[in-house]
Amino acid sequence: MTTNFSRAPATRPPEAQARETVSQAASRLRQRRRAWRLAAWAVPIALFVAVAVVGPILVPYDPVTVRLGDRLRPPGAVLTSGTRAWLGTDQVGKDLLAQVLQGARISLLVGVATVLTAGCIGLAVGIPAGYFGGTLDGFLMRIADLQLAFPSLLLAILIAAVLGRSVTNVIITLSVTRWVTFARVVRATTLATREREFVMAARASGASTNRIMGRHIVPLTVTPLVVVATVELGLVILAEASLSFLGLGTPPDHPSWGLVIANGRDYLSTAWWISTIPGIALSLVILAVGLFGDQLSDFLNPRTVSN
Amino acid sequence: MGSYLVRRLAYSVFVIWGAVTIVFVVVRLIPGDPAQLMVGAEGTKADVEALRHRFGLDQPLAVQYVRYLGQAAHLDFGDSLRLEVPAAQAVSQRVPVTALLAATAMGLGIAVSMPLGIFAALHKQSVLDRAVSVISLLGQSVPNFWLGIMFILIFARELRWFPSAGTGGVDHLVLPAATLALLLVGVLTRLVRSGLLDVLDEEYVRSAYAKGLTLRRVINRHALPNMLIPVITVVGLQLGSLLAGAVIVETVFGWAGVGRLLVDAISNRDYPIVQVAILFITTGFILVNLLVDLSYAYIDPRIRYR
Numbered sequence: 001m002t003t004n005f006s007r008a009p010a011t012r013p014p015e016a017q018a019r020e021t022v023s024q025a026a027s028r029l030r031q032r033r034r035a036w037r038l039a040a041w042a043v044p045i046a047l048f049v050a051v052a053v054v055g056p057i058l059v060p061y062d063p064v065t066v067r068l069g070d071r072l073r074p075p076g077a078v079l080t081s082g083t084r085a086w087l088g089t090d091q092v093g094k095d096l097l098a099q100v101l102q103g104a105r106i107s108l109l110v111g112v113a114t115v116l117t118a119g120c121i122g123l124a125v126g127i128p129a130g131y132f133g134g135t136l137d138g139f140l141m142r143i144a145d146l147q148l149a150f151p152s153l154l155l156a157i158l159i160a161a162v163l164g165r166s167v168t169n170v171i172i173t174l175s176v177t178r179w180v181t182f183a184r185v186v187r188a189t190t191l192a193t194r195e196r197e198f199v200m201a202a203r204a205s206g207a208s209t210n211r212i213m214g215r216h217i218v219p220l221t222v223t224p225l226v227v228v229a230t231v232e233l234g235l236v237i238l239a240e241a242s243l244s245f246l247g248l249g250t251p252p253d254h255p256s257w258g259l260v261i262a263n264g265r266d267y268l269s270t271a272w273w274i275s276t277i278p279g280i281a282l283s284l285v286i287l288a289v290g291l292f293g294d295q296l297s298d299f300l301n302p303r304t305v306s307n
Numbered sequence: 308m309g310s311y312l313v314r315r316l317a318y319s320v321f322v323i324w325g326a327v328t329i330v331f332v333v334v335r336l337i338p339g340d341p342a343q344l345m346v347g348a349e350g351t352k353a354d355v356e357a358l359r360h361r362f363g364l365d366q367p368l369a370v371q372y373v374r375y376l377g378q379a380a381h382l383d384f385g386d387s388l389r390l391e392v393p394a395a396q397a398v399s400q401r402v403p404v405t406a407l408l409a410a411t412a413m414g415l416g417i418a419v420s421m422p423l424g425i426f427a428a429l430h431k432q433s434v435l436d437r438a439v440s441v442i443s444l445l446g447q448s449v450p451n452f453w454l455g456i457m458f459i460l461i462f463a464r465e466l467r468w469f470p471s472a473g474t475g476g477v478d479h480l481v482l483p484a485a486t487l488a489l490l491l492v493g494v495l496t497r498l499v500r501s502g503l504l505d506v507l508d509e510e511y512v513r514s515a516y517a518k519g520l521t522l523r524r525v526i527n528r529h530a531l532p533n534m535l536i537p538v539i540t541v542v543g544l545q546l547g548s549l550l551a552g553a554v555i556v557e558t559v560f561g562w563a564g565v566g567r568l569l570v571d572a573i574s575n576r577d578y579p580i581v582q583v584a585i586l587f588i589t590t591g592f593i594l595v596n597l598l599v600d601l602s603y604a605y606i607d608p609r610i611r612y613r
Contacts, residue, residue, distance in 0.1 A: 146325030150589055153551035158333050158585055161573040238450055242555055245452045246570055261453055265559075268460050276460070279453030287448040 034299055041295040044288035052108040055101030063253040067093030072271040088273040090263060099255040100278055106256045107285065110170055110240045115229045117175035122182020123221065127213050129183070130190025141187070144180045152177045156239055160248040170249050174236050185228050189221045227297045234289035241282055257282045312601070319597045326589045327379045330582050331372060335364075379586070385579045387572075394579035398565055398587050404474060405564030405588075408557070409549055411484040416491030417542070423492070424499025425526065431504065439496060446493025451552050455486040455559035472561035483560040487552050491545055498541055502534035509533075535606055543599030547592045554588075 020028075070079045070093035078084050079093075087096040125144075129137040147155070156177045163169040193199060194217075202212050243249035244258030252259070257278040264274025342358040343350070359365045362385065363374055378384060382395045390397050420443075427439040462482060463471035469482050506512060507530060515525045554566030561567065565584050572580035 146322060146329065149322040149326055149593055150329065151547035151551035151592055153548070154554065154585055154588055155329070155333075157551075157554065157569070157573070158330065158581070161581065162333055234448075241450055242452060245450075246555065246558060247574065258450075258452070261456065265456060268456070269464055272460055275453070275456050279450065279457070282453065283445075283449045286450070287444065290444065290448055 038295050038299045041292045045292055048104065048285050048288065049108060051101065052104040056105050059095070059098045059101055061098040061102035061255065062094070069093065072267060075273050087277050088271065090260070090274050091267055091271070096274060096277060099260050100257070100281055102255050103257040103260060103278055104281065106167065106250060106254055107237045107240060110167065110174070111233050111237045113171045114174040114178065114236045115233050117171065118179040118232065119182050119225055119229055121175065121179035122186050122225070123218065125179070125183040126186025127190050127217060127221070130187040131194055131213055131217065140183070144183055147180050153239060153242060156243060157246065157248060160243050165248065165251045167250055167254055170240055170243060173243070174239055178232055178236060181228055181232060182225065185224045186221045189224050190217055193217050193220050223300055227293070227300060230289065230293040230296055234286045234293065237282070237289070238286055315597060315600060319593055322593050323590055326586060326593070327376065330585055331375050334578060334582065335368065335371065384583045387580050388577045389575050394583045397580060398568060398583045401563065401565045401568050402587060404562070405553055405557070405566060408480065408483055408487065408562060408564055409546070409553055411480055412487035412549060413491065413542070413546070415484055416488040416495060419488065420492045420495035421499055424496045425503060427496065427500040428503035428507065439500070443493040443496040446489045449489070451486055451490060452555045452559050454489060455483065455556055458482045458486055474561070474563040483556045483562050486556050486559070487549060490548065490552060494541060494545055495538065498538055499534070502537055503530055506530045506534050532606070536603060539599055539602065539606065543596050546595050550588050550592055
């Protein structure tokens with residue numbers, strides 16, 4: 001990392017470079033153990049990604065075919081086609097497992113696309129705001145403040161209602177409602193970095209403003225951005241499901257988990273599984289992302305590990 | 308305090324103006340004609356033109372904006388397209404219904420999370436402390452609309468303890484309030500626990516023990532008042548998600564509040580209602596945060612505003 005050189009002693013005794021002391025070895029070992037622990041917390045998320053990518057290939061989702069003879073069959077039932085519906089079927093005879101797998105893909109797609117888009121908006125707003133300060137900063141941050149005065153889901157409901165239902169529109173809606181957090185983090189990092197020695201050195205050696213921002217400041221915003229992105233990923237997946245539940249998210253032929261849960265509401269007495277199972281999947285994914293996010297920020301800021 | 312109050316009020320007015328403007332921008336500037344949206348696919352061209360004229364959509368945007376601000380100042384957003392009453396009136400009738408739900412959920416959330424958090428802090432690292440962290444984590448991870456459906460499934464359909472939907476007496480209030488409260492419990496319990504743990508290390512707490520006060524008195528008189536500020540801040544901020552959550556929970560339980568009205572209005576393309584409902588909820592949120600800010604000085608005498 002380029003960030004260390006201001007803190008490193010100017011001249012190190014040669015023997016310290018050659019041999020590793022016991023305490024250095026211990027701290028390296030501890031560091032490695034912490035990395036492994038972090039990796040273990042990432043396993044559930046990796047599992048989710050694998051299911052979202054591979055699942056719909058193994059159990060394809062068919063948005064068109066309706067088999068009324070197989071409607072509302074419980075989990076494990078054998079259908080008229082001879083196949084087994086491990087998670088049951090819905091009110092038009094569609095396999096729930098296929099819908100849950102397809103829903104995983106939609107959640108992942110919307111989550112990642114939104115976080116990337118909102119992250120880019122955050123960079124585009126936060127870096128100039130933090131670097132130039134002044135009127136531009138004041139203007140951009142007042143917009144951010146105004147937007148935070150809105151409960152973000154409410155703003156999403158408004159935008160989604162006007163835009164209409166589609167996967168792309170959900171991504172646009174959620175990016176617009178969630179960029180503020182990214183912009184604030186990027187701005188704070190930029191403010192802290194602006195006066196660091198290497199930025200001054202770059203400025204003194206005649207680097208252009210664009211080059212300083214692009215080559216020297218952007219790389220330092222990556223770590224805080226990754227932490228925020230992890231937290232936001234869970235929130236975005238939840239927001240997508242909420243919008244779809246209200247009928248403002250994905251269109252009916254895209255079985256997002258929120259949409260499937262909403263579909264099952266009318267069949268609670270006869271077919272509890274339609275609403276229950278996608279909700280369990282959704283809760284587990286949000287839980288997994290949340291736990292990983294906690295571990296990640298502990299890993300990156302070991303000093304702030306709280307009680 | 309006086310000038311602080313004025314500045315804080317002015318800022319709230321600014322933020323409310325911002326909310327009004329954001330609603331205007333979203334509804335008017337997004338591609339697509341609101342009049343066309345309101346009329347729907349079955350409307351004729353003449354219908355669309357009539358509606359455009361009625362809402363002033365045939366005027367330049369700047370004129371529309373100024374007119375819109377004037378109307379907003381008078382809380383006049385035109386008539387609801389479906390209900391044939393002024394939109395502001397239709398929404399304000401529903402405000403107490405939502406306020407009752409939100410306040411009950413808030414009270415329930417605080418009543419549950421304070422003792423849970425205190426207990427967890429006093430028995431740090433015990434089995435029950437772990438259990439409390441798991442509960443609070445679940446509270447933050449389980450989507451409230453799904454939780455509401457599960458409550459209906461278990462407590463209304465299977466056990467038949469409570470009605471599954473509708474607005475009415477206390478029995479109708481229990482399930483939606485409990486659903487809304489759980490998110491708050493998740494956030495607050497963690498906060499109370501870590502806040503109390505921080506305070507318990509302070510010297511004045513040790514002195515309080517040293518002079519022979521009971522645990523109860525140390526907690527109630529010395530520890531709790533000093534950790535209230537962050538708790539109240541978060542309660543105020545959580546009210547935003549609580550109100551947004553109310554939109555969803557009201558839809559799940561058929562609770563006839565502002566949120567339910569909003570969701571119905573969206574599916575009916577009743578834009579005047581949509582605007583007013585969103586502005587009312589947002590304004591409520593802004594005002595509560597104003598009250599939270601002002602209450603700091605009352606709770607913590609060390610805080611004096613200049």
